[in-house]
Amino acid sequence: MPDPAHPISLTDRLPEVTAAQLLAGLVPPPQFARASFDSYVPDPAHPSQAQARERMRDLAARIVEPPRKGLFRKAPPPPASLYLDGGYGVGKTHLLASLAHAVGPERSAYGTFVEYTHLVGAVGFRECVAALSDRALVAIDEFELDDPGDTVLMSRLLRELADAGVTLVATSNTLPEALGEGRFAAEDFLREIQALAARFEVMRIDGEDYRLRDGRPERTALSDEEVRLAVEQASASGAQASLDDWGGLMAHLARIHPSRYGQLVDGLDLVAVTGVHELDDDMVGLRLVVLVDRLYDRDVPVRLGGAAVADLFSPRMLTKGYRKKYFRALSRLGALAGRPLP
Structure with a gap:
């Protein structure tokens, strides 16, 4: 007591914390340990939330059961990568965790932008690429653009993972005062990872912060x-x-x-x-x-x-x-x- x-x-x-523990910890956090597409409740006032859920559900199905290679066809490319753009509290993390759960812990890695940069610092860049390249999905929550050095590092990491056939899904935030101004955060994101921009499909999720109105x-x-x-x-x-x-x-x-x-x-x-x-x-x-x-x-x-x-x-x-x-x-x-x- x-x-x-x-x-x-x-x-x-x-x-x-050891490097092995950091790698083992690339799973959805405890708060989202049971997150699923079914438990995500879209706000009817913002149809983009339901659209994002269905797009993520479809992506999970394509990763889990990709189209088979035909007799005279090359193996299909990995599913296109996604970027979820929206304000705080619209459910981006819930959807990202649901995707990681649907793909499974053996084939996915889930972490925040900061956790991935810490991982690179702990195990080294080459070792990090090697450890993540065998995953079908790498999910990056809260992609951050305010540190040029870390942004360059993550852009390089994502490029090498994409070249290895890994599907990437990232989320980031639009500032409260920028809501309604279009893809404010998305434009910044695509500019910073311009070598990969063509591979990313941007989905905007609108809505109010469910935590704080x-x-x-x-x-x-x-x-x-x-x-x-x-x-x-x-x-x-x-x-x-x-x-x-x-x-x-x-x-x-x-x-x-x-x-x-x-x-x-x-x-x-x-x-x-x-x-x-x-x-x-x-x-x-x-x-x-x-x-x-x-x-x-x-x-x-x-x-x-x-x-x-x-x-x-x-x-x-x-x-x-x-x-x-x-x-x-x-x-x-x-x-x-x-x-x-x-």
Whole structure:
């Protein structure tokens, strides 16, 4: 039984992750462990959602049972690659996870853009290509275009995988203010991977963020005392709850490679932080984004004392180059902050 008087602290954890574990972890995250095309519920007000589901379902069937080679015909090429373009919370990750499940873990690899770049750093580029080339599908969630070096690296990786006959499916986000302006993110994506652009079919998925209808969580802040009480209640019920100070946690994240953030929060039923205040440092903000993504993957409830979720990033950060990541983090963290206590 957890001791309510001495909750777990993330700053006491220093996880180690091997290259083999990173490769084995290229599967849909726990929150989408049971995702399927049938469990994706399109919004009738946005027909593009149902169209995207059927296109992904068709792609899965073509990957699982490709057309057979005829007596006088060459083997058919792999199915065309897809790029899903849309705003936050329209179900792109759900569809991508459903595709990976339909193809199967032996023939597919699923990860975020950041996880693939971490994988290349851990095992080396050639080894990464060799490990992924035998998959029929490589799925890349949250393709990011704000780091030129990482974008060039991923473009090269995708080109080599495509040459090996791997079908690629990527998702990315359109900024809330860019919705309705056409394929805003898609144009950026295709320009950056121009050597592969002809292979990608772009599908736009319209709709509102199912997590947050206005794109950002409400400005309702908890007190530090309320957060501590939530930890005591969760621990008393047998849940594994962590409690950390905001400044200490941000400093701890700087000491751990982001590829280990998933293991940092594994096994937790609640993550609580006191003394939360607005950030205005992109290095700190980007580390927080990765932590939020790993918490969201695991569907771990979060409680923040001090600043409200909506006020975590400064106005400057929400108007500059990394704003897509910050808006995604706000959307996801807002959802986790609303999860019931374990």
